[in-house]
Amino acid sequence: MKAFSMSPAPHIHSGASTSRVMLDVVIALLPASVAAVAIFGIKALWIILACVIGAVVSEALFNMCTGRKQTIGDMSAVVTGLLLALNLSTNVPLWQCVVGAAFAIIVVKCLFGGLGCNFANPAITARVFMLITFSAVAGGSTELYSGATPLELLGTEGAAIPGMGAMFLGTYGGAIGETSSVALLIGFAYLLVRKVISWHIPVVFIGTVFVLTFIAGGANFALYQILAGGLFIGAIFMATDYVTSPITKKGKVIFAVGCGVITFIVRYFCAYPEGVSFSILIMNLFVPIIERFSRNIPLGGGK
């Protein structure tokens, strides 16, 4: 094993096991990627390629220019690129995909010290970056299924929204990877079986949004809400990033609840129909504080 540098938790395993984990994540994302291409067509494939290649090349270039050991072998850049791609809609021009991927890798990850040293999830931060920077990113219509995303439609009166079956399968407008709940759930199951992630964050995150939406609008509406938007992909794949989420179980739960609450608030009270990205990014900021708290909660109860 390599010698560890003196850095704070979480510590990263040696290169071999990191790439194993990353490979598992890529495999878990395959159903969603296949669904993306199936539903949205060849454009989805270009977007995936643009993001992944952009990410890997960015990391390779950064390491070369700063004289560091090449890290693209650990496949974390591939994961980031793939996740970012699945968060975009087919409207996004390819050059923007590359800019976003470069931002995710170089600014959010490498400049902060590389894998394990970033405090914000690169894919999420890049998605927010692209949301703010370019206008075509937030959902938007696609070639096969025209019209705005369900979340946008829900905001307009009398608009025809996709049925529940479509919501599960993913045959409606939105970002290419977020729509197919079925595909994402398959990926979730794989990650659980491979013990890559624990169930806490995704279940509590989605559960919180469900409960809050249920209180706001009833069961059907709540079910619809959790299937729409980037909730599944965010809760399963990005909120669970080891580096940017708490280690302890209690911490994970707190983190997930926070994400859920903020997602609810942003979806209902703010201009953006998509709250998941912002909520994960905001909760990323509080992870060190959450970890401090959850360590202090003694087993037997309060002070």
Place this chain on the structure above:
Amino acid sequence: MTVKELLLVILSAAVADNLVLSGYFGFDSSVLGANKKSFSLCLGAVIIVSTLICNLLHGILVSMGVEYMEIMVFALVILVVCAIAVKLMGEKAPSFAMLTLNSVLLGVALTGHSMGLAEALCYALGTAIGFWVLLEVFASLRLKLNNPNVPKAFKGMPITVLAAGIIAMAIYAF
């Protein structure tokens, strides 16, 4: 203003239009002062007190027709309030320089100068709360930001500014 509107003022001052993250004010001290425990509370109190006084004085200045003296008068008020705060806190006080020389105080005073008294109070309160939360976040991120893998050119200050940029992106939703 109604209570609901006032609450909204507090919320927006703390989060949505947070002076630090959307206006850059107070950034330098929010990072430098993050390590001292008493700093955020002290600064919070000073923000509220000095903004209130400045708000009152603004009305007087306008009626006297010398509105252009505003900056100087506010600066004077801030100096006095900070000096008193340092005296009052005795041992636990942050240094006078650190307390005075930050842009949040003057920034809040100038932004809130033409508000009604209740609104100004809420605005100052919101700013103080938002500032305090931000200080806590920065303090907790300190460890991660100081890790040895950060590129040399970015070590220390630049990476902290970059982190602030990401934090600013995070609350962009509001």
Place this chain on the structure above:
Amino acid sequence: MNEMKKFGSAAAANTGLLLFLAAVPAMGASADVGSALVMGVCVFVLALLTALVVCAVRKVLSGDAVIAAAVIVAAGFASLLVMLLRAYLPAVYPTVWMYLAVCAVNMMLVSQSEQGLAQAVRASLIFLGAVVLTAVIREVLGAGSFAGVALPFMEGYKLSILTQAPGGFIVFALVMAVLGGAKKGE
């Protein structure tokens, strides 16, 4: 007081720290090149005048009183500059005046004025360079224009985040890294 002196000399030696202390007005005025130039010049004038007065005052006062004096002096000059701005450069005034006012209590200004005239001048020139550089990047890439003149080749390639607050932080951080690193090479 010792802390201020310590800060002052540390900032004079370390460009990164210097720019950090001046971050607020720098980022605030760097959304476009016009504002940046105006701010840079104003800060230069402000630093010069404040340093002159502080040097004279330092012989009589000491400790925190010097800080207080510096702040009042700077506030006075800043008020003057703000008024001039409002009268002669009304286009730039709305965005810039608060940041100029805030320079009165700005750590960089006060600590460098204390260090002496030469240091004050040097610091404000570094500031000018940093602000303008940041503004050029932010305006060209973010708004597709330069000093208000639209650049045709940027059409459709604008990164609008750069003209907003988060972009300001990010670009300024990059500029700090570049300028700070460059100085170290000397």
